[in-house]
Amino acid sequence: MQTKAAKRIAVSLIALTVAGGAQACEFKIGAAGPLSGAATQWGMAIKGAAEFVAAEANQRGGLKVGGETCKLQVVSIDTKYTAEGAAAAANNFASLGVKFILGPMGSPEVTGMKPLANRNKMIMFSDSYARDAIGPRWPLTFHMGPGPAAWGDPIVKLAKEKFGIKSALTIAPNDQAGTDVAEVAAEVYKNNGVTTRLEYYQRGTTNFAPIVTRIISANPDVVDTVSTPPGDAGILIKQLRQAGYQGVIGRLGGPGTEEILRIAGGKDVVRNFYWFEPVYIDEKVRKLQQDYRSLLKAEPPENNFFYLFVAGGRALTQAIEKAGTHKDAEKVAEALRVLQVSDPNLGEGKWIGQKTYGIRQELSLPFGIGLIENGEHKPDLRVEAPTDE
Known part of the structure; x- marks a missing residue:
């Protein structure tokens, strides 16, 4: 028969175990883009957006995913603005268990990454202007902005x-x-x-x-x-x-x-x-710049694609919470398709793309x-x- 002291110790251990389990929920989001060469600005915009979205979510205490509260980590990989570099990045992400990727940007990168993202059940938010950037063949590839x-x-x-x-x-x-x-x-x-x-x-x-x-x-x-x-x-x-x-x-x-x-x-x-x-810079967008400086103690990326990828990253985290999973990309994709996008800094968004690509997975936002x-x-x-x- 347990003494009262023993019972108190047992209850405390259970509480610590539960708390430890909640804190132990972490998952990674990928940032894929050119971090070297003439297109470096674009890759830095994607990387900065991923880091900001993660910092913003973590500052709130994490994402509420099912019965867990999860912290986000960011893994950034240089795709070198090539199909081969993007394919290598996709394989690296898969080996690390990454299910959600912001980027890449260029058409060669997207071409190299799409098949591997599909095969490994990874959602990717690209911003390529290729004629086949998204489509019914690529149900887990979303378009960060229209062309x-x-x-x-x-x-x-x-x-x-x-x-x-x-x-x-x-x-x-x-x-x-x-x-x-x-x-x-x-x-x-x-x-x-x-x-x-x-x-x-x-x-x-x-x-x-x-x-x-x-x-x-x-x-x-x-x-x-x-x-x-x-x-x-x-x-x-x-x-x-x-x-x-x-x-x-x-x-x-x-x-x-x-x-x-x-x-x-x-x-x-x-x-x-x-x-x-890609975005119209007003006071709300400048507030996002201030928030970036406050959270990451650095200047935000110069390239304005940064703001689009922040909006896409926020939509992605909302969809993860609504789907109640950070492991099943297909369920998260289902939640994304019906998500009403209203970004606090960029404004009201729309899902378009049916006419151009045959699938409504293109996030359209106000632009300048x-x-x-x-x-x-x-x-x-x-x-x-x-x-x-």
Whole structure:
């Protein structure tokens, strides 16, 4: 027969065991993107977003998953902006038991990772503009943001209004990451009555002289760098201006403006420039910047894809809680598809993608249009979340 003291000790041990079990619930989320090379900014945006989402959840005490309270850990892997690098990352994630991945960004990476993510039952939130970025064949691959087919139209209309453009040349790398988005962007220009030609270059090029000569000869009203990495775009623009090109610069492919301006030589060199901003920066978004500094004791990533991946990461953690599991990616995917996305910093979101990809797994959020006019950086314009319906 137990004494009262023995009973108290037994109860205390049970309580410690339960508490220890609750604290022991930890699982990993992956961050996959280029952490080296010309596209490093994009990879750092993904990594920073994953770390912030984890820190934010952990500060609240963790995620309530079923009967457990779980802490998040982040595993970041450099995909090197290649299919091989992304495939290797997927295998590493699988070996570590990672079921949820933010990233990767580029089409080659997504192409390399999708089959392995499917096979290993891992959800991935990518932001590729490839024609097959998502689809019914890839039920666990979600799209972090729509491509130019969804948001390009209002940007081209603004460019026509501001700069009177009638002809465009799109330039991008000669791989899937470049050709897919360049073709879509060209279609957006053509649909707005702008004659368009396409130009491609070998990824990693640092001397664009032959291409610059062809561009100068064609003399389009706008040269659009679409999905060209910011480092490459900056070099190209600098060489175009040095060669005497006076036209407008466009970018229907994504941000990286600060890096582009730094390499090209500043706003006075670029002069007239318009681009897609994944998010519209307002006070609510600036609050997210402050929260990042407070939680991680560092400056947030410069690239604005960071904010999109924060919104995607938050949606993912909500779906994990609603599904009640951090082990079954298919159940979490079911919860994601019906999740009403309302991000506290970015605003109301929509699930789209049926028209373009045949599956509604593309997260659409309000975005911005950036503009430099005659060397003066103008306030961004806000556009509500586009739809494909």
